[in-house]
Amino acid sequence: MFKLKKIAPATYLMEQEAGMLVPGLIVATEEIMKQIDFEKPLEQVRNVASLPGIVGHSIAMPDIHWGYGFPIGGVAAMDPETGVISPGGVGYDINCGVRLAIIPESLKSLEGSMGDKLLKRIFELVPSGVGRGQKKERGLSDRDYREIAQFGARFAIENGKGFAEDLEHIESKGFIEDADPEAVSDVAKSRGQKQLGTIGSGNHFVEIGEVETLYQPSLAKQWGVEKGQLYLLIHSGSRGFGHQVCQDTLDDFLAKGYGKGLPDRQLVSAPIQSEDGKHYFRAMSMAANFAFNNRQIILHEVRKAFHDVLGISPEQIRLIYDVCHNIAKFETHEGRRLCIHRKGATRAYGPGAEELNPLFRKTGQPVLVPGDMGRASHLMVGMGNPLTFCSSCHGAGRAKSRIQSKRSWKGRDIFDFMQKQGVSVMATSGRTVAEEMPDAYKDVDRVVDAVEDAKLAGKVARLKPRLVIKG
Amino acid sequence: MEKRLFIGLSVEAPWPHSYPKGRMLEENGRHITLAFLGNVKMPDFKTFPKPPFQLGGAALASSVVFLPKLKPRVVAYQIDWISGKEEMIAYRQELYRWLEPQGYSLDQRPFHPHLTIARSPFVEKDWETHFHPLPLIVTGIHLYESIGNLRYPTLFSIPLIPIFEEFEHTADIAFHIRGRNFRELYAHATLAMSFDFSPFLQYQKEVSPSTLEEVVQLLNQMVSSCDRDHGCPFKAVSYHGNVQEEENWMTWEMVVDV
Numbered sequence: 001m002f003k004l005k006k007i008a009p010a011t012y013l014m015e016q017e018a019g020m021l022v023p024g025l026i027v028a029t030e031e032i033m034k035q036i037d038f039e040k041p042l043e044q045v046r047n048v049a050s051l052p053g054i055v056g057h058s059i060a061m062p063d064i065h066w067g068y069g070f071p072i073g074g075v076a077a078m079d080p081e082t083g084v085i086s087p088g089g090v091g092y093d094i095n096c097g098v099r100l101a102i103i104p105e106s107l108k109s110l111e112g113s114m115g116d117k118l119l120k121r122i123f124e125l126v127p128s129g130v131g132r133g134q135k136k137e138r139g140l141s142d143r144d145y146r147e148i149a150q151f152g153a154r155f156a157i158e159n160g161k162g163f164a165e166d167l168e169h170i171e172s173k174g175f176i177e178d179a180d181p182e183a184v185s186d187v188a189k190s191r192g193q194k195q196l197g198t199i200g201s202g203n204h205f206v207e208i209g210e211v212e213t214l215y216q217p218s219l220a221k222q223w224g225v226e227k228g229q230l231y232l233l234i235h236s237g238s239r240g241f242g243h244q245v246c247q248d249t250l251d252d253f254l255a256k257g258y259g260k261g262l263p264d265r266q267l268v269s270a271p272i273q274s275e276d277g278k279h280y281f282r283a284m285s286m287a288a289n290f291a292f293n294n295r296q297i298i299l300h301e302v303r304k305a306f307h308d309v310l311g312i313s314p315e316q317i318r319l320i321y322d323v324c325h326n327i328a329k330f331e332t333h334e335g336r337r338l339c340i341h342r343k344g345a346t347r348a349y350g351p352g353a354e355e356l357n358p359l360f361r362k363t364g365q366p367v368l369v370p371g372d373m374g375r376a377s378h379l380m381v382g383m384g385n386p387l388t389f390c391s392s393c394h395g396a397g398r399a400k401s402r403i404q405s406k407r408s409w410k411g412r413d414i415f416d417f418m419q420k421q422g423v424s425v426m427a428t429s430g431r432t433v434a435e436e437m438p439d440a441y442k443d444v445d446r447v448v449d450a451v452e453d454a455k456l457a458g459k460v461a462r463l464k465p466r467l468v469i470k471g
Numbered sequence: 472m473e474k475r476l477f478i479g480l481s482v483e484a485p486w487p488h489s490y491p492k493g494r495m496l497e498e499n500g501r502h503i504t505l506a507f508l509g510n511v512k513m514p515d516f517k518t519f520p521k522p523p524f525q526l527g528g529a530a531l532a533s534s535v536v537f538l539p540k541l542k543p544r545v546v547a548y549q550i551d552w553i554s555g556k557e558e559m560i561a562y563r564q565e566l567y568r569w570l571e572p573q574g575y576s577l578d579q580r581p582f583h584p585h586l587t588i589a590r591s592p593f594v595e596k597d598w599e600t601h602f603h604p605l606p607l608i609v610t611g612i613h614l615y616e617s618i619g620n621l622r623y624p625t626l627f628s629i630p631l632i633p634i635f636e637e638f639e640h641t642a643d644i645a646f647h648i649r650g651r652n653f654r655e656l657y658a659h660a661t662l663a664m665s666f667d668f669s670p671f672l673q674y675q676k677e678v679s680p681s682t683l684e685e686v687v688q689l690l691n692q693m694v695s696s697c698d699r700d701h702g703c704p705f706k707a708v709s710y711h712g713n714v715q716e717e718e719n720w721m722t723w724e725m726v727v728d729v
Contacts, residue, residue, distance in 0.1 A: 036641065065641040068709045068728065072642060092706040092728045130668070130702040190699050201704050202729050240698040243706040243728075247691050250710060254684060265710040401639040402729075 002042045010062070010453035011387075014042065020049035025057035025387065027454045032062050035399055035442055041071040047263045048076050053083020053272070055338060059388050061345050062450040063397030063442065067091070069266030072344035075391045078272060080330065080339050085277045086269030087253070087284070089341030091326040092246045094284055095291035096204075096237030097171070098368040098394075099322035100379060101299060103230040107210050107466065109310055110230075119426050119467045121305040122206055126298050128199035129428025129471040139193035142181070145286075149179035153292035156196075161300035163315060168357040170322040171347060171365075174292040176329070179285035184241075185248050188283075192241025192290060197297035199236050201432055201471030206302060207233040207373065213462040219363055219381060220460055223320060231463050232317065233377055234298050235370055237326065242287035249280045272339055281328070288327055295322055320379070321366035323347065325394035333389050340389050348392035348457045350384020367457040371396045371444025373436060373468045374421050378448045380457035392456040396444035405440035406431065418468075427470040436470060475617040476508040476626070478566055480559075482586065482607045483633070484532070485666045491597035493546055493589030500623045502615065503530075503550055503584050505563045508575050514614070515573070516627050520565045526649055526720055527609035527631035528555020529662050531672075532586060535602040537595050544591045546598050548605065550584040553662065554634065554655050555609065559584075562612075590621065606662045606672055608633050635663035638724075645726045651719065654679040657686045660708070660725055661693065670701050683714050683723060704729055 004012040004026060014024025024045040026033075041064045048070055049058035055077045064073035069088030076089055110118065140148075147155045153174025156162055167173045181189075199206060211229045214220045220227075238245075250268060253259065256276065259268040270277040303314035328341045340347075349356060350364040360366065367380040369392075384390045400408070409417075414433050418425045427433045451457050479502035486498050508514070532548030539545075552559065560582060567577055586607070589598075614627040634655075636647045646663045650656040657680050665672040674693035680686045690708040697703040705727050712724035 067642070068711060068726070130704045187695050187699075191695060193699075240695075240703070240706075243698075244695055247695070247707050251688055251691070254710065259710075268710075398641050401641055402644060403637060403639055 002039070008454065010450040014045060016049070017046065020046060021051070022049050022054050022057050024049055024060065026060045027388065027450060027456065028060070028062040028064070029446070029450045029453070032442065032446060032450055036065060036397070040066045041073070044069065044071040045074065047267055048074060048089070050263070051076065051078070051084055051086065051267065051269060053079040055079055055083070056389065057387070059391065061391070061393040062447045063344065063393045063395050065397050067343060069264050069268070070341065070343045073393060073397060074343050075345045075388055076341045077333070077338040077389045078341070080272050080337055083272050083339060084269035085272050085280055085328055085339060086267060086341065087246045087249045087280060088266045088268065089343055090246070090284060090328050091343045092243045093237035093326055094242035094245060094287035095324045096326040097291060097295065097322060097324040098370055099170070099234045099295050099299060100320045100366065100368050101232040101317050102225055102320055103232060103306060103312060103317050105230050105310065105312060106228050107230065110466065114309065115424060115467055118208070118305060118309045119424055119469065121309050122302055123426050123469055125301040125305050126197065126199060126206060126469065128206070128469055129432070130201050140189070140196065145181040145189060148289050148293055149181050149286055151175065152289040153296045156293045156296040156300065161297050166296065166299070166319045169319040170292060171324050172329070172355065174296065174322070176285040176288040178282050179289045180282035181286060183279050183282035184245055184286050188241050188244035188248065191244050192239060195239040195241060196290070196294050197301060198239060198294070199298065199469065199471055200239050201429065203436060204236045204471055205373065206298065206469040207370070207377070207465050208467040209463055209465040211461050212376070212464040215459040215461065216381070222359065222363060223366065223460070224318060225320065225379065225461055232302055233368070233370060233463065234295050234302070236291070236294055236298060238287040238291035239294060241290050245283045245287045249283065252276070284328060288324065292322070321368065323368050331389070334386055338389065340391070342391055344394045345391045346394045347390055348382030348384065349390050350382050353384065353390070366460070367392050369393060369395060369444060369448055372438040372441040373425065373465050373470070374418065374423055374438030376444055377463040377465065378444060378459060379461040379463060380448060380451065381460050382457050383455050385454070385456045388456055393447055393451050396441040396447050398440055399442045400440045402435040405437055406434045408439070409434045409437055423465050423468055425468045425470065429471065432470050473510045473512055475510050476513070477504050477615050477617065478506045478508070479504045479613060479615055480609045481611045481613055483610055484605050484607045485669060490589065491594060491601050493593035493598070494591070494621060495589045496587060496621050500621065501586055501588065502613070502623065503586050503609070506566050506570060507578055508570065511575060513626070514570065518569065519627060520562070520569050522558070522562050522612060522629065522631070524555065524558045525632050525718070526555065526651070527611070527633050528559060529553040529634050529659055530607045530609070532605040532607055535598050536585060538585070543595070545587050546589040546593050547585040547587045550586060550607070553658050554650065603669065604672060605669070606665045608635065608662065634659040637663070640726060643726055643729050645724065648723045648725045649717070649720050651721070653681055653683065653686055656683070656714070656721060656723055657689055660686065660690055663725070664690070664705060664727065668704050671697050671703070684710070
């Protein structure tokens, strides 16, 4: 049992034990901590605290759960001179993330059969689920990969899939520097070849719903978000391309002996200043840019679906923001340049952050917190909390394992159940839906309350799902 | 009182959701026959030979066959052992050595294990078209009674330890994989993942890894190839966990990112 000491609302200190270079910091309420087995993820928080060059705290968000090496919902800042970079601190799905767009229509526009027509059209245009890659599109060429490295999400936009304005509404403007296609294996490139613009399986989705509640109406107005509007939420990442980058690096790091003496091989990491560390950063950045393009193309296809079904022109569907929640980035915090690992955690810059566009520099950046496909998701605003290196949670976090969820819904018509909750679901695999049913997740309302209490991000709007596509 | 009896192995598999026409055996009654006793008196359970192994072994239903060949009445899957073949053959011989002195008349033909799936009427071509290789795990040894209507209650059972078992993992999927060496750990891990996603099976290689790291790397190469060709629900097999030495085998806690 870990001894945690409450130091602020929804904020607990895990005292520094032998082997830990920094203490742990847990953002959660007592209620959340009772909901899942916290011991294993807390062990991982402790393990991360032992990595060379870690600064501040080994941090856990309220949606924390057991991951590989690092917990999911973990944040670790490393000194760029003495610290390490860890693929396990980023995750397999490099730059998995979420983007939110607003549609200037209300739920009324989806009445009758329009909602189902829209859902069907999106399902046709955006491949989802295992094995559904881009069949019509040509695969990515070496030149495409070079351009993805060079331009980030601008690659998709310059190929007619979006608007230049979109870039101002993507974290890091949809581009991580230092991306290098030469740092990525041919296997990764072949896996990614037909996967741009596809959702994938697991917990990835496209969701459309209604802005149900505004907590900060004046801020929401500045962002162009109004109560009753339709919203679009996209959750996906770098697909097989990113997974392979992570796998290749883990294999390479372990083969080179970087895993020796670690409490968990999945924590394997290389010094940031080493050639191996730099190589991973270049490959990871490449996968991050791939993921920005993936979400950009999915947005483009959904805009097309809205146009085809409801006659809404693509430029009317405004991107609010796109956030990464599996990434390592160099950022400056309180004057110090650090390599921030966020694995299942979202950057949450407050007002004044230089990287943000003028509007968000004034207000703080949007923070997107998908919940589950039945209850809600949340739009929040970053508060720039230095204790977490301006980080916040990335979702509700699972409360039930996939087996538990499947078991509890076995033999029941899950699509009918969701329909009765007011949510139409379309999926390639019924099994995925069973694993992703709302009760498999913690109540996102409680999670964002914890985040707000801890002053990481403030609630702006509650989003209620109506149409969902799963893998 | 005489009963129609046989000794067989119970199996589990990711059974297809639909089949061509035929009188289907219930999933929980599907078995691999080791010794058919016929209409006989009950054997003496007290001396029933205990198997010298505890792990259940694994097999592949590699093709569909129709038995008997001349006038087929049965649709069956041919069984190719992945692990446990020698032990199973030796155990069958031991069963014969136990049964024959008791006066049972046993089939003396060479042992060609198969799994009956359906009985006539059926259309062979439909079954051939429908068939895909199917992974199987052996879960126990049983004395079955055939009571008609394709029902086979068990009269006596010796449970075996399955070569894999799924366990709870918050975000992903996880298995306890068991095997007597790293080759078996690799083969059994492949099987566990194939229960989840059957196309994965076709990427299995005939290899003999000598470390757990090699096992993980081989599985991840399969994930990469499968993802490239078909799409794959698995992102990767993690390096989590070490091998635990048990009595006669090793257990590995395999976590698969999905």
